[in-house]
Amino acid sequence: MIKGKQIVVGITGGIAAYKAADLVRQFRKRDAAVDVIMTRNAQHFVTPLTFQTISGHPVFTDLFGNYQPEISHIALADKADILIIAPATANIIAKIASGLADDLLSTVALATTAPLLIAPAMNTKMWENPITQDNVKKLKERTITIVDPSTGELACGYEGKGRLAEIEDIVDKTLDILTPKDLHGERILITAGPTHEPIDPIRMLTNRSSGKMGYALAEASYRRGAEVMLVTGPTTLMPLDHIHTIRVTNAFEMDKAVSKHYKSCSIVIKAAAVSDYRPKKSFREKVKKTHKTLTLELERNPDILYKMGKNKGSRFLVGFAAETKNLISQAKSKLDRKNLDLIVVNHALQNDGGFGSDSNEVTLIDYEGKVETLPRLKKTELADKILDTIKAVKAEKKATAGQKKATDSAVKRKNR
Numbered sequence: 001m002i003k004g005k006q007i008v009v010g011i012t013g014g015i016a017a018y019k020a021a022d023l024v025r026q027f028r029k030r031d032a033a034v035d036v037i038m039t040r041n042a043q044h045f046v047t048p049l050t051f052q053t054i055s056g057h058p059v060f061t062d063l064f065g066n067y068q069p070e071i072s073h074i075a076l077a078d079k080a081d082i083l084i085i086a087p088a089t090a091n092i093i094a095k096i097a098s099g100l101a102d103d104l105l106s107t108v109a110l111a112t113t114a115p116l117l118i119a120p121a122m123n124t125k126m127w128e129n130p131i132t133q134d135n136v137k138k139l140k141e142r143t144i145t146i147v148d149p150s151t152g153e154l155a156c157g158y159e160g161k162g163r164l165a166e167i168e169d170i171v172d173k174t175l176d177i178l179t180p181k182d183l184h185g186e187r188i189l190i191t192a193g194p195t196h197e198p199i200d201p202i203r204m205l206t207n208r209s210s211g212k213m214g215y216a217l218a219e220a221s222y223r224r225g226a227e228v229m230l231v232t233g234p235t236t237l238m239p240l241d242h243i244h245t246i247r248v249t250n251a252f253e254m255d256k257a258v259s260k261h262y263k264s265c266s267i268v269i270k271a272a273a274v275s276d277y278r279p280k281k282s283f284r285e286k287v288k289k290t291h292k293t294l295t296l297e298l299e300r301n302p303d304i305l306y307k308m309g310k311n312k313g314s315r316f317l318v319g320f321a322a323e324t325k326n327l328i329s330q331a332k333s334k335l336d337r338k339n340l341d342l343i344v345v346n347h348a349l350q351n352d353g354g355f356g357s358d359s360n361e362v363t364l365i366d367y368e369g370k371v372e373t374l375p376r377l378k379k380t381e382l383a384d385k386i387l388d389t390i391k392a393v394k395a396e397k398k399a400t401a402g403q404k405k406a407t408d409s410a411v412k413r414k415n416r
């Protein structure tokens with residue numbers, strides 16, 4: 001969602017200046033364009049060449065610098081989609097709070113109308129000083145986003161609040177600010193990961209799903225303003241703190257959790273790889289290898305998505321399918337059978353089927369049979385593409401339903 005965005009990163013003079021290199025790298029990794037402004041003091045800690053190399057552009061250091069191509073402080077302020085100051089010293093915070101503009105960074109901060117995100121880092125005493133706290137309060141009141149410093153051991157030898165926030169948190173806040181809240185008002189139920197069907201206390205039936213696609217969808221939906229509920233099978237992924245998450249182990253538990261929350265949802269995305277069968281008997285003790293052969297009898301699990309399709313109402317249902325042959329026809333018949341609006345299908349034998357990987361190559365098929373094959377994408381990008389398609393198909397469906405209603409009423413009036 002920040003691909004192609006213009007980010008201006010301002011770096012001020014503190015030991016945490018070196019951490020800003022990773023911040024710039026994270027934005028470049030997501031294909032954003034980054035311009036870096038360094039204050040004079042920042043250059044005591046890291047050289048502009050470091051940031052020039054990482055950002056791929058010359059670094060701006062002077063208000064009256066001779067830059068090629070020529071760019072003024074106003075042009076820099078105008079082109080920014082966001083200005084981030086990290087680390088921000090007590091000095092730059094005070095200057096912005098007072099409207100002072102005596103160097104390039106403070107001038108750009110005053111001249112820009114783009115959102116401003118500030119990540120302070122300084123000695124604990126400086127941070128706790130009521131003057132700094134007043135300045136921070138002033139900035140917050142002006143809707144400037146502050147990513148608070150964290151607590152820990154500081155480079156100056158003190159222990160306390162003042163360390164630059166985690167880069168990941170600054171990146172997260174940036175994504176949040178730059179993402180339009182186009183799914184506001186939607187309640188999205190997402191399932192993710194595999195299910196574990198126990199054989200005995202040690203063994204189980206499961207599959208290779210990592211949960212990454214479902215988690216990426218949950219994260220992207222949340223960022224786009226939706227209310228999200230994630231029902232997840234066992235995964236090794238980091239929990240998504242801000243997302244209401246229900247952890248389940250087997251298909252029965254997933255069915256129960258989904259049924260409980262289904263009613264209140266407007267969209268359901270079933271990315272979980274649910275085990276179709278479970279061992280008929282789950283042994284209380286470990287099964288010992290006493291026989292030459294062993295037969296496991298399996299019985300069917302509930303088809304959660306099929307049940308939802310039967311009881312769909314006005315909800316928008318999205319299914320996933322991994323197939324090994326006749327991709328499109330198999331997926332289309334699944335879409336019909338389960339009464340879905342959209343199905344996301346991938347080839348389980350190609351590119352390792354996307355299992356466990358950070359990227360995948362999928363085809364989307366909507367309820368009208370329209371097929372769109374996407375190139376291989378990172379799952380985070382794919383999540384946004386899927387959400388874009390859900391939004392578009394949902395709007396189309398609503399428009400068609402509106403037209404049909406209007407035609408039906410016209411026919412009724414005519415026949416009266």
Ligand code: CTP
Nearest residue numbers: 270272274276301302303304305319320321322
């Ligand atoms: N699904 C489900 N409950 C099941 C099995 C599958 O809700 N017991 C959902 C999956 O989450 C997925 C979709 O149905 O969104 C398709 O799953 P898939 O395993 O590809 O299809 P099946 O219906 O199980 O058919 P088959 O295994 O025969 O291809």
